[in-house]
Amino acid sequence: MGILELFRLDGKVAVITGAGRGIGAACARAYAEAGASVVIGARTREQIDSVAAGIRAAGGRALALPTDVMREEQLEALVDAAIREFGRLDIVVNNAGGTAPGPALKTSTQDFVNSFRFNVGTAFALSRIAAPRMVETAGGGAIVNISSVAGEHPAAGFATYGTAKGALSLLTRELAQEFAPKIRVNAIAVGSTRTEALSTVLSNPSIEKKMVELTPMGRLGEVEDIAACALYLASPAASYLTGDIIGVNGGLTTLNLPMPRAFG
Numbered sequence: 719m720g721i722l723e724l725f726r727l728d729g730k731v732a733v734i735t736g737a738g739r740g741i742g743a744a745c746a747r748a749y750a751e752a753g754a755s756v757v758i759g760a761r762t763r764e765q766i767d768s769v770a771a772g773i774r775a776a777g778g779r780a781l782a783l784p785t786d787v788m789r790e791e792q793l794e795a796l797v798d799a800a801i802r803e804f805g806r807l808d809i810v811v812n813n814a815g816g817t818a819p820g821p822a823l824k825t826s827t828q829d830f831v832n833s834f835r836f837n838v839g840t841a842f843a844l845s846r847i848a849a850p851r852m853v854e855t856a857g858g859g860a861i862v863n864i865s866s867v868a869g870e871h872p873a874a875g876f877a878t879y880g881t882a883k884g885a886l887s888l889l890t891r892e893l894a895q896e897f898a899p900k901i902r903v904n905a906i907a908v909g910s911t912r913t914e915a916l917s918t919v920l921s922n923p924s925i926e927k928k929m930v931e932l933t934p935m936g937r938l939g940e941v942e943d944i945a946a947c948a949l950y951l952a953s954p955a956a957s958y959l960t961g962d963i964i965g966v967n968g969g970l971t972t973l974n975l976p977m978p979r980a981f982g
């Protein structure tokens with residue numbers, strides 16, 4: 719088999735959360751182009767329908783299912799739908815997540831807990847629902863968690879989001895141990911990537927300029943930068959890789975969005 723064949727996903731079935739736009743949608747398009755059937759879950763019907771329609775128009779196979787990852791019964795339904803429609807489940811991308819940075823002293827404990835649940839609890843829930851079904855229907859597979867550079871490097875303003883993504887990165891390493899050798903579990907520590915999630919920050923050109931200056935590669939990430947790594951992690955090319963966190967972040971060794979400290 720040629721080396722490029724190892725990057726193909728022909729015959730495989732992938733579930734991707736938060737795939738109505740941004741990084742999740744790019745992963746869905748990449749997986750479909752590589753030959754997988756993709757199941758796209760997010761809350762906004764028009765967006766998931768539009769991603770699925772684009773994939774079908776390009777000759778791929780896609781199913782869109784409105785899904786709120788905070789509702790465990792909807793995660794069960796997502797996995798059921800993948801297997802019902804396409805007969806198996808090989809790949810899960812836990813992508814839905816995100817929390818705006820903000821001062822710890824102005825964040826309620828409830829908001830902290832909610833962010834933890836959104837960014838890591840939902841990945842735990844979908845992984846535990848999907849893993850037995852992946853083994854049963856496909857003999858195993860791969861889980862890809864979309865974590866953040868904020869989970870690797872501490873910074874003022876990131877106590878809530880950074881703690882949650884740090885936990886997602888550790889969950890990745892924990893489940894990799896528990897699910898080996900059947901299911902590989904890896905994560906991407908994503909750096910600043912041009913999506914709607916960054917739109918408030920990027921609407922201020924001076925903040926964007928500062929972020930770019932602080933990024934060794936001299937630009938922000940594009941969603942395809944992340945999708946390319948997510949494709950590798952899900953594909954047979956990464957069959958000996960598990961429990962790893964790959965930084966796709968333009969070389970950041972610290973965060974590039976300076977926020978004020980609490981006490982000046």
Ligand SMILES: NC(=O)c1ccc[n+]([C@@H]2O[C@H](COP(=O)([O-])OP(=O)(O)OC[C@H]3O[C@@H](n4cnc5c(N)ncnc54)[C@H](OP(=O)(O)O)[C@@H]3O)[C@@H](O)[C@H]2O)c1
Pocket residue numbers: 735736737738739740741742759760761762763765785786787788813814815816817864865866867907908909910911912913914915916
């Ligand atoms: N962009 C960055 O710079 C960056 C950096 C590091 C990490 N990340 C991570 O990358 C992931 C994707 O972010 P993004 O930048 O692509 O954001 P985005 O463009 O805002 O897209 C987020 C997607 O998640 C969906 N979503 C939100 N809440 C959901 C819920 N409760 N259930 C199901 N789907 C939900 C959204 O659709 P609906 O609202 O319709 O549900 C949308 O499809 C997140 O985990 C984020 O933390 C992003």
